[in-house]
Amino acid sequence: MKPVTLKQIAETLGISITTASKALKDYPDVSKKTKRLVKELAETLNYKPNAFAVTLRTKESKTIGLIVPEVVHHFFSSVIKGIIAQAEKKGYLVIILQSNESYELEKKQIDLLLSKRVDGVLISLANGTGDFKHLNDLMVQDVPLVMFDKIAKIVNCSKVIINDRKAAYTATQHLIDNGCKRIAHFRGPLLPQNSIDRFLGYKQALVDNNVPYDPSLVYILDDMSFDEGKYFAEKLLKDHKDVDGIFINTDLVAIGAITKFNEMGIKIPDDISIVGFSNWFMSSVINPRLTTIDQPGYKMGKTAFKLLYKEIKKKKENLPPNFKTVELQTELIIRESTKQASLSKT
C-alpha cells in the first residue's frame, strides 16, 4: 500500500494543503475543529511526513535567504547592513536576491531558496506582488518567514514595520504648520502597502486641518529615482503654479527635486517647502539640507533577523511558531527645506 500523502488528507477534508500542514503543526490561525479533524484523519490513515524531506529540513544550513526589491536602494542598503550584522553574530550567512520589483522573479527566488535549503527567509515584497501563494509554499515546507517594510497584511507570519500612515501624517502636518496650503505628494506605485499608507496619512492630515484635498496634486512615481524627482519637480511647477509644499515618499526623489529647483532658481523653503522620507545620510549633505522622516533601516534589519532566528529556534524545538508584528518608531527631523514649525506659528 502506498503511503498516504498530505495532499490526500487535504482533499479528503476539502481544505488546502497549506491549512492541513498548518493544522498538523498547531499554527494559531487554524481553527481547533480543523486541527482535530486533520490530526484524527492523519492518525487513522497512518500518515507519516515525508521522511526524506524531514531529514533534509532538520539539517541546518546556517544560511538564510533575503529577498529585497532593490539591493542598491539606500534604505534597503541600511536594512541589509543590519541583517548581515545580526546574522553574523549568530553564525549565519545571508544569501541576497534582488526581485527588481517583479512578482515573477520573486516567485522564482522563493523556489531557488527552497531548493538551496535555507533555514529561513526574510522578504520585503516587490511592488508587483499582489498574490502570496509562493509565500505559503515556504510555510508548507516549514521554512520560517519574516516580512519587513513592504509586507502583506494577510500573510500570517512575523513582521517588522513602521507606522507609515502616522509618519506621513506627521510630515504633512509639519508642512501645514509651516503655513503651506497647496501641498503636493510624490507617492510610490499603487500596490505596495507602505505607498498606500503614506498617501492615506498625507490625505488624513489635509482633511483634519481643513486643507482641501486635490487629487491632481498627487503624482504617482514608477521607480522612485533621482531622475524622477527632477522630472516631477519640473512637471509639478508647470501643472500648479501655486504649490507651496511637497511631501515626497523617499529622500532620493526629494534630492532630485531639490536639485531641479536649485537649477530653476526656485527658493527652498521660501517658495516651496519639502519634506522627504527615510533620512538617508545625503539628506544632510544636500543644499538646503532636507527635512525628513527618519526611518530606522539598520534597526529594522536587525529586528527582522532576530525574529527569524527565534522562529528557527522554535522550529528546531518542535514548538509552534509565535508570530509577532514589531512596529519601529519614526521621527521627524527638521532641517532647512522647511521653515521651522515654531517660527511659522508665531
Add this chain to the structure above:
Amino acid sequence: MKPVTLKQIAETLGISITTASKALKDYPDVSKKTKRLVKELAETLNYKPNAFAVTLRTKESKTIGLIVPEVVHHFFSSVIKGIIAQAEKKGYLVIILQSNESYELEKKQIDLLLSKRVDGVLISLANGTGDFKHLNDLMVQDVPLVMFDKIAKIVNCSKVIINDRKAAYTATQHLIDNGCKRIAHFRGPLLPQNSIDRFLGYKQALVDNNVPYDPSLVYILDDMSFDEGKYFAEKLLKDHKDVDGIFINTDLVAIGAITKFNEMGIKIPDDISIVGFSNWFMSSVINPRLTTIDQPGYKMGKTAFKLLYKEIKKKKENLPPNFKTVELQTELIIRESTKQASLSKT
C-alpha cells in the same frame, strides 16, 4: 580494487591537485610536459573522474554566485545592477554575498557557493584577502570564476579591470595642470591592488612633473566612508596648512571632505582643488560639483557576466577555458571642484 583518485595521481607526480586537475582539462597555464605526464598516468591507472561529482556538476543550476566586499557601496551597486541585468537576459539568478572586506568570510562564502552548486562565481576580492587557495578550490571543482575590480594578478582566470594607475595619473596630472603644488592623496587600505595602483599613479604623476613626493601627504583610510572623508579633511588641514589639492580614492570620501570644507569655510577650488574617483551620481549634486574619474561600474558588471557566461558554455561543451582580461576605459570628468585645466594654463 579501489578506483584511483586525482589526489593519488598528483602525489605520484609530486604536483598539486590543482595542477593535475588543470592538466587533465588542458588549461593553458600548465606546461605541455606536465599535461602529458598527468594524462599518461591517468590512462595507465584507468582514472575516472568522480562520476557522482561530474553528474552534479554538469547539472546546471542556472544560478551564479557573486561575492562583493560591500553591497551598499555606490560603485558595487552599479556593478551589481549590470550583472543582474545581463544575467536575467540569459535566465540566470544571482546569489549575492557580502564579504565585508573579510578574508575569512570570503572563504566561507566560496564553500557555501560550492555547496549550493552554482554554475559560476563572480568575485571582487575583500581588502583582507592575500591568499588565494579558496579560489583554486573553485577551479579544482571546475566552477568557472571571473574576477572584477579588486582582482589578484596571480590567479589565473578571466578578469574585468580598469587601468587604475593610468586613471590616478590623469587625476593627479589634472591637479598639477591646475597649478597645485602640494597635492595630498586619500588612499584605500594597503592590500587591494586597485588601492596600490592608484597610489602609484598619483606618485608617478608627481615625479614626472617634478613635484616633490611627500609621504606625509598620503593618508591611508580604513573603510572609505563619508565620515572618514570629513575626518581626514580636517586632519589634513591641521597637518599641512599649505595643501592646495587632493586626489581622493572614491567619491563618497570626497563628498565627505567637501562637506567638511564647506562647514569650515574653505573655498573649493580657490583654496583647495579636489578630484574624486568613480563618478557616483551624487558627485554632480554636491556643491561644488565634483571633478572625478568616471569608472564604468554598470559596464563592468555586464562584461563580467558575459565573460562568465562564455566560460560556463565552454565547460558544457568540454572545451578548455580561454581566459581573457578586459580593460575598460575611464574618463576624467571636469566639474567645479577644480579650476578648468585650460584656464590655469593661460
